[in-house]
Amino acid sequence: MKSFSSSQRQRGLSLSGLILALIVIVTLVIVCMQVVPAVIEFGSIKKAIVIARDQGHNPQEIETMFNKQVNAGYITTIRGKDLIITKEGDQYVVSFAYEKKLPLVGPASLLLEFSGSTSKSPKASSDSSSESP
Numbered sequence: 001m002k003s004f005s006s007s008q009r010q011r012g013l014s015l016s017g018l019i020l021a022l023i024v025i026v027t028l029v030i031v032c033m034q035v036v037p038a039v040i041e042f043g044s045i046k047k048a049i050v051i052a053r054d055q056g057h058n059p060q061e062i063e064t065m066f067n068k069q070v071n072a073g074y075i076t077t078i079r080g081k082d083l084i085i086t087k088e089g090d091q092y093v094v095s096f097a098y099e100k101k102l103p104l105v106g107p108a109s110l111l112l113e114f115s116g117s118t119s120k121s122p123k124a125s126s127d128s129s130s131e132s133p
Helices: 015-055 059-073
Strands: 084-088 091-103 109-117
Touching: 015 059, 015 091, 015 109, 059 084, 059 091
Parallel strands: none
Antiparallel strands: 084 091, 091 109
């Protein structure tokens, strides 16, 4: 019999390692299959609020235009009544926020929180690292 030195040993994945890797990969694929449609719908909602804001001249028209976009874009999560419409200067700002709960296995679920706005101004944030004592 031939013995292998440490540099000639075979390397590879054991059966238990392969099974564990497959379980992790399958779990990630299942979660991604549920998350991707929610993210695509979020993108559709962001486009729909911009179109509704541009075509509407008052809050009621913006809601109506958004509801038309909802029907055409297969958006099921929110409706026009769920929008927050405010006026900044001479332009309306449309914003929204919602949660989507995706069931995984048994009692486990994944909660996704989405929010968006047509506002151009970034929100002010306090940065403690730039303050001097």
